[in-house]
Amino acid sequence: MRTDQILTRLERVFARLDREPERPAHLQTPQMSRHRVVLLGSTLVFYLAIVVAVLTTSWLVRLDWQIMFFRPYEQWPQVHAFLDYLVVLGQRGPTAVMVAAWLGWRCWRQHTLRPLITLGVALLLLNVTVGSVKLGLGRLGPHYATEIGSAELFAGGDIFPSGHTANAVVTWGILAYLASTVVTRRVLSVVSAVVSLSVGATTVYLGTHWVSDVLLGWSAGLLILLALPWFEPLIARSEAYVFELRELLRRRAETGRMPAPVVSALIPLLSAGGKWQLRRADGPVAEEPVPVPAATGAGAAHSPAPRPAAHPAVARPHLIRSERTPVTPAGSRRPAHAERAATRGAAARPIAGG
Numbered sequence: 001m002r003t004d005q006i007l008t009r010l011e012r013v014f015a016r017l018d019r020e021p022e023r024p025a026h027l028q029t030p031q032m033s034r035h036r037v038v039l040l041g042s043t044l045v046f047y048l049a050i051v052v053a054v055l056t057t058s059w060l061v062r063l064d065w066q067i068m069f070f071r072p073y074e075q076w077p078q079v080h081a082f083l084d085y086l087v088v089l090g091q092r093g094p095t096a097v098m099v100a101a102w103l104g105w106r107c108w109r110q111h112t113l114r115p116l117i118t119l120g121v122a123l124l125l126l127n128v129t130v131g132s133v134k135l136g137l138g139r140l141g142p143h144y145a146t147e148i149g150s151a152e153l154f155a156g157g158d159i160f161p162s163g164h165t166a167n168a169v170v171t172w173g174i175l176a177y178l179a180s181t182v183v184t185r186r187v188l189s190v191v192s193a194v195v196s197l198s199v200g201a202t203t204v205y206l207g208t209h210w211v212s213d214v215l216l217g218w219s220a221g222l223l224i225l226l227a228l229p230w231f232e233p234l235i236a237r238s239e240a241y242v243f244e245l246r247e248l249l250r251r252r253a254e255t256g257r258m259p260a261p262v263v264s265a266l267i268p269l270l271s272a273g274g275k276w277q278l279r280r281a282d283g284p285v286a287e288e289p290v291p292v293p294a295a296t297g298a299g300a301a302h303s304p305a306p307r308p309a310a311h312p313a314v315a316r317p318h319l320i321r322s323e324r325t326p327v328t329p330a331g332s333r334r335p336a337h338a339e340r341a342a343t344r345g346a347a348a349r350p351i352a353g354g
Helices: 003-018 034-055 059-070 077-090 092-110 114-137 163-177 182-206 211-255 338-348
Strands: 267-270 276-279 285-287
Touching: 034 059, 034 211, 059 211, 077 092, 077 163, 077 182, 092 114, 092 163, 114 163, 114 211, 163 182, 163 211, 182 211
Parallel strands: none
Antiparallel strands: 267 276, 276 285
16 A cells, blocks of 8 residues: 555545534543542552452462362353353453444544544553563462462462453453543443452352452553543643644645655766766756867858756766777678668678678
8 A cells, every 4th residue: 555545545534533522522631630539549558458468378368278178160160151151251351442433433433533532542651551560470270279278479479469350350441441422431430340349259160260369350450541631741742743744744745745755875977968966866967068069150050959868867876888880890791780880871782802
């Protein structure tokens, strides 16, 4: 696909975004209020308490082992098939695609890029925070535990906190965060809470996570949602940067000056008149005019008009062929060419042989 076709399609999308929203938002951008700060602080304390409880092999670790030996998937096997599908709502790939499709439609209807940029920022924070703790603590899962009663830390695992649970909280909670009405926000908050709680409990039922993994995953996802208002200025600047970049590309497309590669060198070319020609890598040949001597007197009427160069300029020096007619040397037995013989007359006839 050519560059102009890509720019045309992007221009159609951004032209849609330039329009006024069809449905103005009833809620302003979430702010970092005192209530949200209190919730953030409480969740952070809960998060640290779980980490300390696991590091010290406290009662929480004993609860993990008790539920693991209880084996819920053997107690209620009739719901196993259903929960295998339900846990997909916590997987990052499928949920990110579904939520991104919905938010993309929101961007199209409300003519803004904020929903998709907010989702991208939230997922980036999720990968950085949850991933670093997973790799740092290295806890093994119930199916790979080696010592009964141990916390199984620093053993090369990657399940603490639960990524499924944290992803469910963030991915479905972002819909409530971006809701445009109070009623919609409350309904989506309840739906996202039910989905995230169900996904976390399902991982415990299947035996893929400890209870403490799920508790830390819930708190990790909630911390990201509560801290998102601090990143609203970054989201606004990112959206403004995208529109500014669009304007730059549109201006260059209208003027025909698309970004060109850096000129590497100026290539000298030897012209027919002995002058130098300069060819740029991204432009036409710049040629200096060749002066023509002025005709005087009677010869002015018969002075021939200057004719253009026989060969266009090329990207390398070349020698000019002589205009002199070749003469067959004396003593040559090779007959002259028929056309040349006709033009040169008798002086060019062969001396010997026919």
